[in-house]
Amino acid sequence: MRCVIVHYHELALKGRNRNFFEQRLVLNIRYVLQDLGVKRIERLRSRIRILLPAQLDDQIVTERLARVFGIANFSLAESVPLDLANPDLRELMRGAAEAVQHRAFDTFRITAKRADKRLSLTSMDVERAVGEHLREATNKKVRLIDPDLTVYIELLSKEAFYSTGKIQGPGGMPVGVSGTVACLISGGIDSPVAAYRMMKRGCDAVFVHFTGRPLVSRASEEKVHELVKLLSAYQRHSRLYVVPFGEIQREIVARAPAPYRVVLYRRLMVRIAGEFANREHCWGLVTGDSLGQVASQTPENLCVIEEASEFPILRPLIGMDKLEITEEATRIGTFPISIEPDQDCCSLFTPAHPSTKTRLDDIRKVERALDIGGLVKQGIDKAENTTFTFPE
Template sequence: PLTSEQINAEIGAAIQAHTGKAVDLSRPDLTVFIELLYNEAFVYFEKIPGPGGLPVGVSGKVVSLLSGGIDSPVAAYHMLKRGCDVLFVHFHGTPFTTPASQRKAIKLVQVLTRYQASPRLYLVPFGEIQRQIMLATPAPYRVILYRRLMGRIAEEIARREGAQALVTGESLGQVASQTLENLAVIEEAVTMPILRPLIGMDKQEIVDRAQAIGTYELSILPGEDCCRLFVPSHPATRATLAEVQRIEARLDMDDLVRWGVQGAEEVTTTEERGERGEGRKGVRFLTQL
C-alpha cells in the first residue's frame, strides 16, 4: 500500500504527463480531489459547502416556541443545526381567531422536516387565557404576562417530553417585549434555560436566513395569531419583576398553566408515499396532554 504522499506524487505525475501542466500548489488552475476507499475511488474537482453543524439529536431535546412569523422558524433551524432534537409548540388565539395560524405552523414544521426526521408540534389554545389576562391586568403589561405564561406552559410540555431547554426567536430590541429588562422578567417565569439563537441578529439577517431555508414565504402569509390578540397600543418596555409579580397575583397562574397544557393537541407531520412513490406531506392529530 502507498502512503497519501506517495499517492499524491504518482497521480500528480500522471496528470502532469497527460496535460503538460506544471504543478502549482499556491495558485492552481485546477485542484483534483480524490477519496480512496477499499475497492474504489471518488474523484471530484469542487467542494460544495453544506449547512454545517452537528447531527440532529446529539445535543439533546429542546422545545421551540413557534409563532408563525419570520423569526421563530429560523431560531428552530439554528438549534437543529447545532444537533438538537426540536419539538415545536404553537400558541393560537382560538376561539377568537381563525385556524389560519395553526395551518401556517403545521406548514412551517413540514418545511423544517427536511432538517429533522420526525418533527412534532403541539397546538396550544391561548385565546381564552389571553382574555383572562386582559380582564384582570393593566394594558401595558399584558404582552409580558402573555410571554411569561407561554414560557410556563411550554416548560411543562418540555418536562413531560424530557426536553432540557426552551427556544425562542427573540432578537434584542426588535419589539417592545425584547428589551433587556423585559427579557429578564420573562425569563424569570421559568426554570429551564431559554435559548435565543437570534438575539444578536438584525431583521434583514433573519429574513435572509429564512429565505435560504425556505420558511420566509410561509411566514409572511396573512394569518391571525395570538401575538396580535388583545395587544396594547403602548406596551411596557422596561418592566420590573416586582411590578409584574404584583400584577400576576391577581390571576391564578397555576390554573391558567393547567388550562393551556390540558388543551394542547399534539400533531405529527408525516410523509406518506403515493402509488408512484412520490412524497406527500400529511398531518396526524395524536393526543392531548
C-alpha cells in the same frame, strides 16, 4: 463503484467522543436514505462512504444529504481499486477522463488527497499524472486558480475515488447529540430560524405554537404546520403542540393593566411550553427573540419573562438584526411561508403603549389577581399535537 463520499469538519475535533458523533451522523444519513434502497454506509478515514444503487437518481440523494446536519460537504464519486505498495493509476486516469468527457469546460485542475500516508505516491504525484492524462485526452488547459472544472481525487488504503464536484452540506452537529429542546414557534420570520440554528447544533426540536383561537381563524396554525414540515427535513421526526391561547388572553385583558399584557402573555407561554418540555424530556426552551426588536425583547422584559420559566431560555438570534434573520430565513426556505398573512395571537389585545422596563415585583403583584395555575392547565388541556416524519 458508484458512491457518495461525505466529509465532516467539527466532528473530527471531538477527541475521545468522536466515535459517538460519527455513529450518530451515520445513523441520521441511514435514516434519510432508507427508503431509497441504500444498504451500505461505511466509516472510512475521516470520511463516510455511501454505496448507491445503480438506478438511484443523484438529485434525490443530493437533496436529502444537503439537509443532514454534520455534513460539511459531499461528492458523488466513482471508485477504482488501488495498491498501496505498487499503485497503478491507469484505471484512475481512464475513469477521470470518462467522468469529464460530457462536461463543458476550457480549463481544469486536479485536487488529490492522500488519506493513507503509506501510499508510495504523493498527492502531487497523482495530480501531475492524472492532470497530464486529462490534458492529452481532452486537449484542455490546466489552470490551478479558478478553473472551469475541478476533479477531486481521494486516495485511501485500497481504493481511489474521483468526482467532478463538491456539494456543500449544512455543517454543524448531527441532530440528536445535544438532547431535546422545545421551540416556541409563532409562524413569523424569527422563530423558525431560531429552531433551525438549534437543530444545527445537534438538538432535537419539539415545537409549541400559541394560536389566538377561538378568537381568530386557524391561519397561523396552517402556516406553522408548513414550517414544521419543512424543518422536519433536518431531523427524523418532529412533534408540534398547538395551544389555543385566545381565552387565556381575554382573561388577562379583563384582570391586568394594559401596559403589562405582553409580558404576562409571554410569561404564561413559557410556563405552558415548560410543561410540554417536561413531557418531552427537554433541557431548554428556544425563542426567536432578538434584543430590542419589540417591546417584549428589551433587556428588562427578557429577564422578567425568563423568571417564569423553570428551563433555561435559549435565544440563538439575540444579537442578530432583522435583515440578517430574513436572509437566513430565505436561505433555508422558511421566509415565503412566514410572510403569508395570518392572525397571530401576539397581535390580539396589544396595548398602544406596552411596558418596556417591567419590574419583577410589579408583574408578580399583577399575577396575584390571576389564576396562573388554572390558566396553565387550561392551555395544556386544550392543546392539540401532530407528529411529522421525514421522509414522509
